[in-house]
Amino acid sequence: MVLVNIKQMTDQREIYGVFGIKEISDTLYLMLIEECTLMGQVNNSNIFRIEKLLYIPISRSQSNQISRQARPFIQMIDKIVAEKAFYFSYDMDLTKSIQQNVKSFIKNTKQSDLEKLKSLYPNVIEYQHKYAFNDHLFNEIPSNDYAPFIVPCIYGFVYIKPVQLESTKLILTLISRKDCRRPGRRFISRGIDENGNVSNYVETEHLITYYDQQKLRVASFVQTRGSIPLIWSQKPTMKYSPAVKVNQNIDDSLKYARIHVNEQKDSFGDQVFVNLIDKKGTQLRIGQQFTRLIDNLGDQQVDYTWFDFHHECRNMKYENLAKLLNIIQDKVDNFGYFQAVLNFGFDKRDKIDQNSVTIMNTQRGAVRTNCMDCLDRTNVFQSVLSRQVLHKQIWKQESAATNVLNIQPFEKFYPSLEDSFREAWTNNADALSILYSGTPALKTDFTRTGKRTLKGALNDGKNSVKRYYINNFCLIFLRIFMKSYFPIEDRNFKQMIFHGIVYLFSFFADDVYKFKQAMVKDLLMSLQDNFDIKSDQMMLLHWCEYEEKIDSQKKIEK
Template sequence: MLSLIPSILQRNTRALGELSGGGCRCNKKKLIIKVLPLPLLLLLLLHVCACASACSREINTNFLAIKNNPEDRNKSPLVPIRNISMEDDNEVYDDMNLYITPESFIVEPNGSGEVLIIGRHDKVTRVQPTGGQLLNLRPTRRICGVLGTIHLLSCDYLLVVTHRLFVGVLNGSIVWRLAGYDIIPYIPNAIQRKENETYLQMLRKTLDTKYFYFSYRYDLTHTMQRRRELQAQTVRQGLLQRADPRFVWNGHVLQQFQCDKMERFQLPLIHGFVSVNQVQINGQTFFWSIVTRRSVQRAGTRLFCRGINDEGHVANFVETEQIVEFNGQHTSFVQTRGSMPFHWQQLPNLRYKPRPRLVPGKDHLSACAAHFRQQVQLYGAQVAVNLVDQKGAEGELEATFARLVKELANPMVKYEAFDFHHECRKMRWDRLNILIDRLTHDTERFAFYHCFDDGRLVSTQTGVFRTNCIDCLDRTNVVQSMLARRSLTSVLQKLGILHVGQPVEQASRGFEDLFKGVWADNADLISLQYSGTGALKTDFTRTGKRTKAGALQDGKNSMIRYYLNNFADGRRQDGIDLFLGNYLINDNEGGALPSPLEWRRGWRFFAFPSVLLMAMAMFMITLTYPAEFNTENLLFMLFWSAMIAVSATGILHYGVEFVQWPRLFPPVAFRGA
């Protein structure tokens, strides 16, 4: 414990400078930074070490206390201090004044000597030295990032970051979470106000989806290994220019800022999950982090976005990187997930579990080949771990996947099927070790990325596990966390933190609880972003065993998923397509051109629910009103029962007519879907 005190007393000017911006100094009052007295620090450290549960999220022994402005809900009261990299010429501006005039938006980075001017009428953007343009102007607000601009029906809108939340320090750079934003109109007009407000709601719905992350100098879109491979050609590029476009969620809205000298105003966002944690095992202190990135290619919601497109991009493609930093050494282990790489659908139709089906008339083999060609080029060898059922509706998909991989005959692609539900039935979750043991050889063969601060390379990761289930959520999360634990044991043994033969789960109870909690949080966030609810089966991820309480929570989440997937995800899918630029608004919508937002329901949408409600009401009246039952009352009850059954059957039979469908890109259904 006493050995940690010197590190607590370290001061870092760069960290204080950035963190004193707190939530980007968006409030008018200055943030007051104080260093906690040493006795209080020691007491805090003793408390953290005494409570194993306190390991969750941020087991950091170096803390700086921040007195928060009461109006700022986005500051973290305890901020870990590490070695923070100093500012470089490519760092994105993190503290700016925004001036709004009738003619333009003016963004002034504090202390930079230059301003970004955006014309509200001509929409021309330019960067120029600070001059007389700011005379007699008072800042409208403080911002900590420019997300871009987007065109809606009424006008263009400027998107800016107004609040941020500290996440941690990764590879010497601070990582933030988007906690507040503003959408500012250029020159609004009253034309088509209703439709424009609908588009604004879609945009807000997307930006409100937890969570978006960013860093002003660290490229969150690339794995550590990719960053090293691309370093020579990207060293002088801005953060957006060197980013992986697959994971930049505001790439479309930043297109207007692709001009010269704008690199330091371009702030890339990733969508997914980031957790940075300081840990102590066997007396050794290291940082353990998880970075999960969701792809923008074929992004969407659970039942409206399945399978693959002709370019080889799959739905719900997610890259997860596990990072360890210790004594100037960095390691990285990467896994991927994604929908089964062929054309299939599972469109909502009011049934609890719509039957998944292959899309007829599509070239499944070509799409699958394109997908794995891209994956091998990006990650190396592939082990496709398929966890779907091998019987029933999912069985047809599993057989198709197995057949396609066999026909590909690609030596870099290996197929590994495991019927998760069958093997682990009756809560026999210990049988998952059968799968992990089968993958041991591949785990050792792929290894992990390992390098030193001075650039020395020890090893690279030569392949990835590409895991999927039907949703690439619940079953996938469980298996990925187990593979990550197996890899982490190898990493920590290699670094000398664990003894030879010592598994990480037995080294520290506190870290084991942290590991389970972080991976369960990762599962919940990825599930929330795709399906609308937290993940299922996270009780196993959090506790290592399946519980009845967890099963009840799964039932609750399943019912919420059912509602969202049938009655809310259409609008959510539209918001994603709008924000990513998959759909571009035409100014003539609602005028010379029909508006895609206009949706006229058929007569069944009104008739069947009306009959059902009336029949249920009459049944209850007949049941409760008479003092005694007779033949007439019984016949009335039978009649209204029949009406309930007929109307409910009609609703289920024509279920697709009651679903909320995306309006910007309605999916093409086929008979039987």
Template sequence: MTLPYRDINVHVAADSYTFTSPSSPNAPGLIVDRPTGDVRLSEGTSYPSKRASKVSSVAGILGMIRLRLDKYVIVITKAQPIGRLKGHMVYKIISTDFLPMRERQIRDPDEDQFLSLLKTYIMTGPMYFSYSLDLTNSFQRQASMDSASPLWMRADDRFFWNKFVQTDLMNFRKMGSRSQQGSQPGADPYILPIIWGTLEIRPTTFKSTPLTIVLITRKSRYRAGTRYFTRGLDEDGHAANYNETEQVVVLNDTGSGLGGYAGSADMQSGKFGASEGREMQIMSYVQTRGSVPVYWAEINELKYTPRLQVRGIETAVPAAKKHFDEQIRIYGDNYLVNLVNQKGREKRVKEAYEQMVQMLVTSPSEKVNADAISDEKFHVIQPTSSQQEFDRLHYVYFDFHHETKGMQLHRAMMLVEKLHDALIAQQYFRGVDMPANGGLETRNFQTSVVRTNCMDSLDRTNVVQSMFARWTLDRIFTDLGLLQRGETFATADPAFEFLFRNIWADNADTVSKAYSGTGAMKTDLTRLGKRSRQGTLQDGNVAVSRYYLNNFKDGPRQDAYDLFLGAYEPSTANIGSSLIFADRRPILIQSIPYMLAFSVFLVLVGLFTKRSPDSAVLPTRLFILFWMAVAGWSLSFILKNGMLYVNWPKLNPRPWATEGYQETIGKVRKDKLIGSLVAKHERGLSTARYLNAEEGKKRIE
């Protein structure tokens, strides 16, 4: 089994970067030639250390990325150990560095902006890796894999977060280069898979029984993005904000394990994982979350509630089939728990989801439950037969907001009761660690999955996922004999209950920050088990923060995702010089927020500046009234034409955003007060002249 190197030295020379492992002195080094960025393996063990101007140690190679002007090797300069899982150390990336192929003599604004996006939004994100354990796959999937193949070859394509930036290394490994043709297995130890999400490992006790509880959330690299710029499905069936969450209990875990690259003596002797003669057992339970699987969007216009757009259901059927084909193939039956509101603006999304399920399953059977609180407490759509693949979809709508109104969040447990029989049949994965045989021996399979969503698949979703996880954990402890039948861990061990609540609340915050930019709402329920006034106030603070971030900050964050994950490639994009991030709005449009700020400042000056006793009052009042009128007009203009002031993604413009912008700017051109000024500016920068200018620049280059 080939594992990634735990220790890598970087030899920096004028003509190359050479990566070597001190613990494997006989293995070939990886050479990245400068300035071409071509990859090759060193011949024998002759490293260019004498020519190296600098030698430094790194924790691993995150990948290689080509921006507009240059290619960079991204190295992990610092990694923090966060705990051992099944004896394997797991690390969180703390800091990274970009090694350029060229020494740049001039500053390029676009190149600097690309690097800034990656360093600000991606490199600071929650990324985890292990040198010896596959973090991208659930334990159930790991149990059926060939553990002899390299770690990166076993990685789940969806959660191999740095796969795009590892493309150069993977291609070299598979096909070689012009100078070294054919497969290059010597490159395997330099390819390190990373996941993005939550990874908490907590060694603890439950009723005096030592165990480790682990929570892993893996964010999909497909259709990754921000809250209002990435919704629903894409044409390949990838859902926005898709995450797989795995709750793991490890019994008889070991504190020792892979002490070095080759593993410990215990592992090699086959005794690895034994604790007082007992087998190490792994119990895991997997859930998924993802955006409502239809074509839909929410369009920012600076209003607190964005405009909702749901495209035709029929057009999304092929994408939904791709999505659920993959989900059923990987997880088996899918229980689709929908938590959006049944009334108001969310109703359209709810109905679109239900129409989609009805179109996918054979002879759908519907059942609606109502009570005094809600007209549609539950809405279940089940296939009446199992003639085809999509008859493994089971839709369950739960009116979360109505049922839990008035801080009655405990009523959400009704959903667990509704799915009781399905959860019993679903079971959970149980495996026994058998190092001598090369991995896990499966004793029990999880046969289906619960896929939960709300509008954002954040706050309500996390509350409900933690409830399913709680129910399953009670079942696991009961099966292990740690709980009596009917007993719960909440009452049996309050300290463990506190730990459980907090790791799920931390998970809520991590997933939410990646998508919305803030922590999650309703975490007081997850942490405390009830709604509190302080939690309600905190939710208000989160709502205001999300409004600001989603309108004014999420464009660059979306660009960073698209750049790192390969949805936008600067080297192949048809762009000119230093114009990608330029603000092309008319100057007058750009200036109105500054006019608003300036006029508010002058109003405050007029109100609070001391006047001499003999000065006239009327001029001051007229001054204040005039600037109040300017401020009022400026604010009204901004709110009325909000599409012009949202910070949109620049690299992959959203079609609906482009359409809305053009429609809004068209209205502004007809404005009686400033329309002529805006139109004059637009004529000065006509599309034809802009394209001609770009063509001229390309010829010069």
């Protein structure tokens, strides 16, 4: 955490943009990007990842008091930044797909001052608010005047890797951008809200770019994931798999789902909804309600497939995903993918117009995949679909005579591209899983190696235990930040954290004895490190010990 008073600043510092301005304890703080890492280039545009922020109070300054009161909130922001999930670019609008970027460049006429500003800073003036994590931090900034300094950041994952394919050097890119309108982590945030926003909604785009005769060739494919668009919840109860509660009145969910589906169609065109949850247990009930929802929508632009991933791929038979691909193949082929030839890269976007761009294909639909968390099963299937489309894109670019209609679902690429492709999707799985559940993804041994292994299954078990702990105790920072909670005093903020933890323990007292003392101590140490709660820690520890004594007494009486 770097916290300074603007009146006391005497040194010069290099900054990379304005992350935003926020009021904390009656003081406005200017948040600047102080450190970042260059991830690579996409269409000649540099893509950066934020590493550290600088915080400067810019109003009502008594710096020592401000620092004390603001410290817990700023520590919370730093923890989110430490997840290494914020990305930005000066030349390319990361909140938009390549297809949307190119179309935006072409339509800018520069006839007015605003249009000229849009041309110079399109990623600031016309970005998609739903994918800009720090959008709510720009409210105090007159954006048109400060356009050169504002940096909208996506929250998600970016992978960029140059790959040599015989005589051609291409760049493989994978970008995942999370929708920030329904924040919250696993179990805390599920389903749909009254505005049609769903939890853990992510748009993922793979791209390949390369130069051919001094022209930039680009191809991309977009797919999405998101929580089942019903009113449902799955609150943490210290059970490994908490009970699912689904609103049984389909009409309540229908009006919100219609908003969500219409936005999907407006953004991408026709839709294929792929549902990967189980057809048994608690997942069966929500799956049946989802099926009824689609039936009641009666939308001819929406196809729906329920594929029980765990049943169909049991005994590690992931090759059975070929069945699912066969079901949706015709639709995916009709959707197509984006393909264009550009005379200029995005670093010269002011020169990009209808005369300097040849759009050969556009993507006219998208596959929307879900499981319960939209993490592990979803990422496996998305990687398989991406592989199949990428094969077609490469063969199309090379004008190969190979019959692309007979592509096998798991057919390998050239070795160099194969390694990069697997790395991209495995890292994407881990990154998105950490943002939603707090742990790396499950089932990534298949994404990384192409087969399910015993070692991978054991590693999944370890990560499942971690998720259990984190989802019951540790997922609060992001929710508070996005919901704009501001502590008036440091003590109040600590009490809120403490009472939240005590509530969890007290409400589920019958299960407390099942937790080892080490786990409780880990929790207390975490609180101590972050919020300096010493007396409260002792209260919580004594409470836990008291519950264990009561439980022991019950056993003796029995």
